[in-house]
Amino acid sequence: MQTQNTAQVITELATKTGKSEEEINGLIKAKIDKFSGLLTEQGAVFMVQKELGMGKEQLEQMQVGQLEEGMKGVEVKGKVEGIFPAKEFDKGGKKGKLKSFILSDGTGEVRVTLWNDQVDKYDLTRGSEVKISNVLVSKFNEKKQITLGFNGTIEILNKKEEEFDKLSNLKSAMTSVNVIGRIMRKFPCKDFETTDRKGKLCSFQLSDGSAMLRATAWNEKANELEKFEEGNAIEIKNAYTKEGRFGVELHLGYSAQIAETKKEVLGAAELLKDSVKEKKISEILPGENAIILGTINGVEKGNLAYDVCKKCNKKITRTENGTFCETCGETEVRKNAVVGVMVQDETGAIKTTMFRENALKTIGMTQEELEKILIEKPIDAVIAELNGKLIGKQIKVLGYMKTNQFSGNNEFMAKEII
Numbered sequence: 001m002q003t004q005n006t007a008q009v010i011t012e013l014a015t016k017t018g019k020s021e022e023e024i025n026g027l028i029k030a031k032i033d034k035f036s037g038l039l040t041e042q043g044a045v046f047m048v049q050k051e052l053g054m055g056k057e058q059l060e061q062m063q064v065g066q067l068e069e070g071m072k073g074v075e076v077k078g079k080v081e082g083i084f085p086a087k088e089f090d091k092g093g094k095k096g097k098l099k100s101f102i103l104s105d106g107t108g109e110v111r112v113t114l115w116n117d118q119v120d121k122y123d124l125t126r127g128s129e130v131k132i133s134n135v136l137v138s139k140f141n142e143k144k145q146i147t148l149g150f151n152g153t154i155e156i157l158n159k160k161e162e163e164f165d166k167l168s169n170l171k172s173a174m175t176s177v178n179v180i181g182r183i184m185r186k187f188p189c190k191d192f193e194t195t196d197r198k199g200k201l202c203s204f205q206l207s208d209g210s211a212m213l214r215a216t217a218w219n220e221k222a223n224e225l226e227k228f229e230e231g232n233a234i235e236i237k238n239a240y241t242k243e244g245r246f247g248v249e250l251h252l253g254y255s256a257q258i259a260e261t262k263k264e265v266l267g268a269a270e271l272l273k274d275s276v277k278e279k280k281i282s283e284i285l286p287g288e289n290a291i292i293l294g295t296i297n298g299v300e301k302g303n304l305a306y307d308v309c310k311k312c313n314k315k316i317t318r319t320e321n322g323t324f325c326e327t328c329g330e331t332e333v334r335k336n337a338v339v340g341v342m343v344q345d346e347t348g349a350i351k352t353t354m355f356r357e358n359a360l361k362t363i364g365m366t367q368e369e370l371e372k373i374l375i376e377k378p379i380d381a382v383i384a385e386l387n388g389k390l391i392g393k394q395i396k397v398l399g400y401m402k403t404n405q406f407s408g409n410n411e412f413m414a415k416e417i418i
Contacts, residue, residue, distance in 0.1 A: 009045055017052050024048065035115060036094040043136040046072045047150035065107030067144055071137040076146070077157070078105035080128045082176055082238060085257045086119050103132070103146075111145045118148060126176065126237075127160030164235070164263075168210035170250065172243040177250065180235045181208035182265050184272070184289075184415065185400070189222055202226065206236075206250065207271045215239075215250040217258070224258055227308075229355050231415045233265035234258055268416040269398045276398065282347035284401045284412070292343060292350075292412060293396045299386045300340035300351060303379060304363075305370060310334040335371055339363055339386075343395060343412070352397055354414040361417045362395070 010028075014021045031044035062074045081102040088097045099119045103112050112132065114122070124130070134152035138145060148154070164178045189202040202222040206215045215236075217225040228234060237257040239250050252258060269276070269291070278291040307316050309325035310332040316325050337359035343352045354362050360370065363386055373382055396418040404411050 006041060006045055009049065013049065013052060027051075033094075036089070036091045036096050040136065040138050042070060042072060043138070043147065043149060046136060050150040063107040064103060064105045064110050067108075067110060067137045067146065069137055069139045069144060072135070072149055074135055074137075075131065075133045076103065076105070076110075076135060077129070077131045078103040078109075080124055080126055080130060080160075081109060082255065083124060083126055083257075084238075084255050103130070111140075111143065113145055113147050115147065122154045122156070123159075124154075124156070125160050125162050126178075127163075128156055129158040129160075131155045131157055162237070166210040167206065167208045167213055167250075170211075170213070170241050170248050172241055172248050174241040177239045177241060178235070178237045179206070179208065179239070179250065180233070180261050180263055180265060181206040182233045182268055182271060183228055183230050184212060184268065186225075186228075186230050189226065206234075209266050209271055212271075213248060213250060214244060214246065215252065217252040217256075218254075220254065221252040221256055221258065225252075228258075228260075230413070231268050231358065233261050233263075235261035235263065269418050272398065280347040281343070281345050281350050281412075284350075286401050286403065286410070289398070289400050289415075291396065291398050291418065292345065292352075293394070294343040294345040294349075296341045296390045296393050296395055297344045297349065298342045299383050299390060300342065301380075301383060302338070302340060304339055304359075304382065305335035305337050305374060307333045308336050335367075335374070337363075337365075337367065337370055340411075341390065341395075343397065350401070350410060350412045352395075352399070352412040352414055354397075354417065358414045358417050362390075364389070 010021050010024050013019070013024050027048045028041065028044045031047050032041065060074045062071070062076055064076055064078055067076070081104050083101040084099065086097055086099040088095065096116045097119050098113055098115050100111050100113045101124060102109050132146070132148070132152070132154050134149040135146040136149045138147070162178060164180050167179060167181060170177065183204050184207050185205040187203045189200060191200050192198060199219045200222045201216055201218050202225045203214060203216045204225065205212055236250070236252060238255045239252050241248050241250055272289055276289045276291055278293060281292055281294065284290050284292070309316050311325065316333055336356055338353070338355050339359040339362055340351050340353045341362065342349050360367060397412065397414050398416045398418055399412050399414040401410055401412050403409070
């Protein structure tokens, strides 16, 4: 069903509603402005038609391959092939967000874009069958795309539960890969620049019990990865694989999604049980995963927490006017726990550093309790109390040894408190 000439529609609306054409044009402009200029004029006209009770209610069912630019008020069915992560935008001072997915039905495929409130309205999963009503068909970069018109809806006809691959089953050149695992090691992020592009990459080791492989997050995904710590259990969607120096590697590009998982994942110690041994402190080699068993003989001086953005977990900057996140601009701050303790066995002692959940577990506090005590008491008093509680306590830690780039001393970085 193709659109009528826009001028004819405006004239018809003015005649039937008693409004002037200027008023109708004002309503259309308001719709375009509401969507930050990203809504086509035809889409805005259709919305105004519906609001004034002049829109056509009957929907024509179309196949994806039949869709043409300019169609409106039609209905399509198909399968969700790939889902792209939501993105926030700021255009002309107006903020919003969008999310896209690919719809296919055997006759073709088309990108579907959801805007603002629509983004969180639908719980879409890859492989689900859906019916989309009241669509508007347009073109972007010479490719057809559809958006929801006024009162447009998505009905999930057959929801497909997300499926995740085992790391051991991954082969080179796979796309749309979903996996769950635990971050075993994070390597320093790197900025790069070639003749035609520049960007950032962060590599890490991921394990799910079936295998451990190297993964690399690129650019925006590298920034997202930085909010996760070693030992965190995560799920990755829409990644791809390629052959690397040491076998198959997982890569997180623009369309990938990374988040903490609610699914059960083995602990780091269990994942590494066949490859990690308990060692004396004097026996640990740089970079080696190991388990140490010793006694805490002191809590290192420090702030016990550092401030990060509450939204994205990135570094915050303090100014005379308050705090703000250099990455997303948010001003709310939360504290990430960090504690260093000296662990000693009969062969030596080593500073052992824990972050977030591991730090809280070691000092025996919740996040709320830590934040409260840091407000109520001086840091020296808090550390003195912790020394009284922790000195002499036995602790078993899975981690690895690294050299502190500032002090030059060796430290044991905790992955899991056993």
